Amino acid sequence: MTAFSPSEAIASNSLPPVDSRQQASQFLKDLQDSICQALEQADGGAQFREDCWERLEGGGGRSRVIREGNVFEQGGVNFSEVWGETLPPSILVQRPEAAGHGFYATGTSMVLHPRNPYIPTVHLNYRYFEAGPVWWFGGGIDLTPYYPFVEDVVHFHCTLKQACDAHHAEYYPTFKLWCDEYFYLKHRQETRGVGGIFFDYQDGRGVLYHGPDTKGAAALHSNQIGNIGPRTWEQLFAFVKDCGNAFLPAYLPIIERRRSLEYGDRERNFQLYRRGRYVEFNLVYDRGTIFGLQTNGRTESILMSLPPLVRWEYGYQPEPNTREAELYETFLKPQDWVNWPL
Amino acid sequence: MTAFSPSEAIASNSLPPVDSRQQASQFLKDLQDSICQALEQADGGAQFREDCWERLEGGGGRSRVIREGNVFEQGGVNFSEVWGETLPPSILVQRPEAAGHGFYATGTSMVLHPRNPYIPTVHLNYRYFEAGPVWWFGGGIDLTPYYPFVEDVVHFHCTLKQACDAHHAEYYPTFKLWCDEYFYLKHRQETRGVGGIFFDYQDGRGVLYHGPDTKGAAALHSNQIGNIGPRTWEQLFAFVKDCGNAFLPAYLPIIERRRSLEYGDRERNFQLYRRGRYVEFNLVYDRGTIFGLQTNGRTESILMSLPPLVRWEYGYQPEPNTREAELYETFLKPQDWVNWPL
Numbered sequence: 001m002t003a004f005s006p007s008e009a010i011a012s013n014s015l016p017p018v019d020s021r022q023q024a025s026q027f028l029k030d031l032q033d034s035i036c037q038a039l040e041q042a043d044g045g046a047q048f049r050e051d052c053w054e055r056l057e058g059g060g061g062r063s064r065v066i067r068e069g070n071v072f073e074q075g076g077v078n079f080s081e082v083w084g085e086t087l088p089p090s091i092l093v094q095r096p097e098a099a100g101h102g103f104y105a106t107g108t109s110m111v112l113h114p115r116n117p118y119i120p121t122v123h124l125n126y127r128y129f130e131a132g133p134v135w136w137f138g139g140g141i142d143l144t145p146y147y148p149f150v151e152d153v154v155h156f157h158c159t160l161k162q163a164c165d166a167h168h169a170e171y172y173p174t175f176k177l178w179c180d181e182y183f184y185l186k187h188r189q190e191t192r193g194v195g196g197i198f199f200d201y202q203d204g205r206g207v208l209y210h211g212p213d214t215k216g217a218a219a220l221h222s223n224q225i226g227n228i229g230p231r232t233w234e235q236l237f238a239f240v241k242d243c244g245n246a247f248l249p250a251y252l253p254i255i256e257r258r259r260s261l262e263y264g265d266r267e268r269n270f271q272l273y274r275r276g277r278y279v280e281f282n283l284v285y286d287r288g289t290i291f292g293l294q295t296n297g298r299t300e301s302i303l304m305s306l307p308p309l310v311r312w313e314y315g316y317q318p319e320p321n322t323r324e325a326e327l328y329e330t331f332l333k334p335q336d337w338v339n340w341p342l
Numbered sequence: 343m344t345a346f347s348p349s350e351a352i353a354s355n356s357l358p359p360v361d362s363r364q365q366a367s368q369f370l371k372d373l374q375d376s377i378c379q380a381l382e383q384a385d386g387g388a389q390f391r392e393d394c395w396e397r398l399e400g401g402g403g404r405s406r407v408i409r410e411g412n413v414f415e416q417g418g419v420n421f422s423e424v425w426g427e428t429l430p431p432s433i434l435v436q437r438p439e440a441a442g443h444g445f446y447a448t449g450t451s452m453v454l455h456p457r458n459p460y461i462p463t464v465h466l467n468y469r470y471f472e473a474g475p476v477w478w479f480g481g482g483i484d485l486t487p488y489y490p491f492v493e494d495v496v497h498f499h500c501t502l503k504q505a506c507d508a509h510h511a512e513y514y515p516t517f518k519l520w521c522d523e524y525f526y527l528k529h530r531q532e533t534r535g536v537g538g539i540f541f542d543y544q545d546g547r548g549v550l551y552h553g554p555d556t557k558g559a560a561a562l563h564s565n566q567i568g569n570i571g572p573r574t575w576e577q578l579f580a581f582v583k584d585c586g587n588a589f590l591p592a593y594l595p596i597i598e599r600r601r602s603l604e605y606g607d608r609e610r611n612f613q614l615y616r617r618g619r620y621v622e623f624n625l626v627y628d629r630g631t632i633f634g635l636q637t638n639g640r641t642e643s644i645l646m647s648l649p650p651l652v653r654w655e656y657g658y659q660p661e662p663n664t665r666e667a668e669l670y671e672t673f674l675k676p677q678d679w680v681n682w683p684l
Contacts, residue, residue, distance in 0.1 A: 051657065063656075065656045065657070067656075074656070076656065186635075187635050187641045187644075188641060272651075276648070279621060279625070279652075280625060280645070283621070283622060283625035283626050284625050284626075284635075293528075293529050293626075299529045299530060300656055300657050302529075303622075303654065304656050306618070306654040307654065308653060308654060308655065309614075309651070309652070309653050310621075310651070310652045310653075310654075311650060311651050311652075312645065312648040312649065312650060312652075313650065314405075314407045314409075314416070314418065314642055314646050315393065315407070315642050
């Protein structure tokens with residue numbers, strides 16, 4: 001691991017503790033463990049298979065995949081920890097003051113593709129980054145339904161809001177907005193799903209968000225959103241932990257409510273078609289994928305997020321007044337889910 | 343259409359004729375017609391469905407798709423012609439002297455996904471571009487087999503070589519190399535298929551190729567490859583026409599030889615898995631896709647190249663001494679196909 005003394009941290013950042021990397025990676029490993037254990041129990045059939053791997057330039061990870069279970073057609077939960085002397089270009093664009101320093105990055109990421117089209121696909125990613133005087137947390141959770149139920153979406157968002165609100169009232173609205181903007185397919189003019197929360201570059205300097213990642217999302221915003229004043233490393237870490245731990249209570253009840261619903265070829269075909277959007281987003285827009293490929297990451301782990309079976313169909317349009325049309329009209333646009341009338 | 347007088351052409355370029363755009367677009371429309379007619383005949387079942395569309399900023403196209411035929415699970419053949427005041431950023435990177443001019447671009451592109459895994463997927467694209475003093479031709483044809491037969495690959499390459507050799511002996515070797523380099527998946531360390539020919543920026547100034555598009559291809563090269571001296575617009579156009587017309591004799595015999603071969607789940611599953619690489623290439627690397635999305639192109643037409651059904655599988659490795667392993671070991675590396683011993 002490249003040497004980096006936390007005392008180099010610039011004045012406007014809170015100093016991380018001396019064991020910041022250990023604390024972050026330990027939490028992210030524990031998160032992977034607790035998620036995998038709970039998902040195996042929920043699935044009741046398949047178990048995760050683990051591959052441990054090392055990265056030549058420094059670091060490694062443990063990739064876990066579950067396949068052909070009762071609930072999950074495929075799911076991947078990855079932990080990784082990488083370091084090196086040369087910063088990836090995508091980082092330098094965002095934080096030029098990190099130039100010339102070694103870097104350390106650790107993260108846990110997950111994508112689950114259930115077989116039943118009534119159970120949404122879900123994504124989680126939490127990560128921690130250090131390079132010289134620079135450090136930050138990032139991550140989020142978001143939901144991608146095929147045949148959505150409003151109560152599932154509201155439950156999902158309310159659970160995330162509760163976790164956020166315990167730390168600051170600005171977190172949920174700001175990171176919900178960021179999520180809608182980040183997971184936006186410009187070439188389709190659709191959100192990827194019903195969103196959740198997403199954040200990056202949380203370094204304790206107080207400004208939560210510096211404006212849209214993508215143009216074209218519903219609202220226009222000033223460049224600084226949610227200036228809440230300085231936060232310490234410990235405060236942010238506690239927030240990230242609560243967000244990570246909110247995943248299971250946000251998602252497991254949805255599985256239980258929908259796992260026994262019957263479906264036919266129509267629902268299955270639509271699910272496979274919509275999974276194509278997941279592929280388009282991850283390969284064209286996703287920062288995590290680009291970072292992974294740029295840092296010579298482990299391709300199989302990076303692309304584990306891609307669905308097991310996908311369909312593309314030229315010129316598909318949902319028929320009016322169907323559940324498929326409802327997905328496009330209501331759920332693939334940013335909405336105020338926590339205040340949605342049930 | 344934005345005004346552009348050919349007399350602005352810079353001295354080192356041959357002047358295009360006054361009707362350059364009409365000549366190019368007429369040929370590309372005729373190419374679409376002749377290809378569609380021959381493919382319908384080869385398929386013997388399905389027919390192309392045509393959508394004509396207009397682009398708000400200028401231009402339009404005709405997208406044709408064939409689905410669920412006897413041979414073709416899905417195939418798209420697009421003609422388009424677009425113009426506008428503002429050059430796409432991807433063009434400016436390559437040719438800064440085009441800045442400040444309106445642009446005109448026309449092209450025909452095609453991707454065919456046969457159902458039988460013994461028939462390769464094939465891609466064709468020919469295009470013509472003008473912006474102020476700048477003009478060029480680009481394009482190519484390449485083959486992506488799943489269960490390749492050496493004689494098919496040799497036939498394909500020899501047919502292309504013959505078309506090239508009629509115009510200049512340097513064309514085939516240079517554009518074959520360029521194809522191997524362009525259709526390379528760095529994150530997989532594989533070529534997309536067995537290649538063919540690919541070229542871009544053919545403006546008659548004499549240098550065929552300015553070095554690799556991607557690092558990591560088999561050979562290292564100097565920056566200038568194939569300096570053949572000036573060519574006129576008419577010479578290049580004649581070359582491009584012959585390349586376009588070489589597609590049917592290069593591909594149709596392969597269909598005829600393989601269309602009756604029986605296959606099972608194993609071959610079908612491997613085909614769907616390998617189609618994932620096609621998606622990865624087109625969404626992560628392909629310049630045509632990026633250009634299309636940047637110019638606010640018609641998404642359905644741009645993404646028509648994506649296969650109808652695709653599979654991803656974490657950690658797949660072919661078993662040693664199988665036909666699947668042979669694909670990786672022999673066919674997904676640049677090879678000297680025209681001199682391959684049969």
